[in-house]
Amino acid sequence: MLLTSYFLAALAIVLAWPTPLALSKAKWTARAPVAAVLLWQAIALGGGLSMIGSMLVWGLTPLGNDLISALHAGWLLVTGDPSVNSPGVIHLFALSTAFLFAFHLVLTLVRASWRTTRQRAKHRQLLRLLSNPSQTRPNTLVLDHDLPVAYCVPGFNGSVTVLSRGLLTQLSAEEQRGVIAHESSHLDQRHDFLILAFTAWHEALPWLPTSRLSLEAVRQLIEMLADDKALEVVTRPVLLRAIVGVASSITPAKTSQDDAKGLAGEIVGMPGGEVTSRRLQRLLSPVAPLSGFQNFVVLSCTVLLLVCPTILLIAPRLLSW
Template sequence: MLLTSYFLAALAIALAWPTPLALSKAKWTSRAPVQAVLLWQAIALAGGLSMIGSMLVWGLSPLGDDLISALLAGWNLILGQQDAEYPGIVHLFALSTAFLFALHLVLTLARAAWRTTRQRAKHRQLLKLLSNPSETRPNTLVLEHDLPVAYCVPGIAQSVTVLSRGLLTQLSAEEQAAVIAHESSHLDQRHDLLILAFTAWHEALPWLPTSKLALEAVRQLIEMLADDKALEQVNRKTLLTAIVTVAAAAASDPAGMQQPSSTNAAQVGIPGGEVSSRRLKRLLTPEPPLRKPQRGVVLACTILLLTCPTVLLIAPRLLVW
């Protein structure tokens, strides 16, 4: 049990700093955004599980040789059904820290989800006053605004895409199709849930710089995923023209009424749509996707990250083998 707790602590440290830092600087992620997003999720889940698991296993080590037997022995101690030595004050402190940290993560996620739901509802109420349903596109609202605006508002029952009058008049039909395909992919693939999870992770650990790195990296990757989906319907030049037109309008908007900023977008669960230099470079000079063996290695690492701490918590003797 002690060896397992040390290994999980080392894994938690590795996933908290050097691994996210290296992944945020990796160039291959833009060539395989799906695999990169999965890997980021695995790093976050495995990191949290390792942090909690290392303290939990170390705190329960006096009670048994594995987590299950230690938990049963601890439960019997609480019920007074077993004569055994109680864990020391240091072990009890570790158990309390593990419990409080797990509770902190769960409550932060619940608070972020509740806040997002409320702010999204307020945003929908505002849209009812400022927009009208599209006559040609289902689940689409037309905002009476001269500048080209396009974003999506996810919802449990029904999601909507918001387009401005300026976008419909300034963009060609193909460019409009590119923008709509991009925003629809955000809704279809529920990118807002990814943003919510990583926003909650960042709020739970604001002192951890890599939590912000992970959030920013995932935001860029989901925009690349949406671009790839739009490229299935339009050519690269059309999509690039549409993106640059909307981004230029946002930069020149003096009233600040353009598409929601990344901060506000994250609050209401809307993908921000930032046009990063990496995203533009990917559209201007496309690179070949990762080959199957390389994607297989990334997926293998993702699966290993998810299974390793889970298996060690259940069967710590495997580490000795």
């Protein structure tokens, strides 16, 4: 049990700093955005499980030789069995820290979900006042604005895509198709769930490099995923012209930093701040996707990051079986 807690603590440290730092600088992620998103999720989940698990296992060490027997002994202790000795103050502190940390993560996710739901509801109310339904496209609202703007507002009761009058007049029909396909992919693939999860992770642990780097990386990767879907209906030059045309209309002078943070959780696919150099370079100079073996290696690492903390928690019990 004690050795298991040390292994989990070491894994948590590795997943908290060097791993996300290296992955954020890796160039292969643009070649396989799906695999990269899965790997970022595994790093976040594996890191959180390792942090909680190391404190939990260390706190339960006096109660048993493995997690399952220690939990059983802990239940007997809570129910008043006199044959079970109580852990010391330090072990109780570790257990309390593990439970409080897990509660903090869950509470932050619930709070972020509630805040995002309210922000989206307010945004929909504003859209009902400032926009009109599109006559040609379902679930699409047209905003009476001269600047070319396109984004989507996800929702459980029906998602909508918002296009401005400026976009419909300044972009060609092909460019409009590319923009709409890009925004539709955000809704179809529910990228808002990914952003919500990593936003909550960042809010819960703002001091952790994993939370900041993963949020930035996932935001960039989902834009690449949406670009790939748009390239199925339009050519690369058309999509580039559409993206640059929309992004150039939104400048820091028009959108304050506070407004951008407030909108980040309620809408997906706003061009401002998302047209990074890596994304443009990927469209300008396309690279070959990862080979089957390379994808297998990445996916294997993803699975191992999720399985290893679990095995480290229950491995002594499995060996006894």
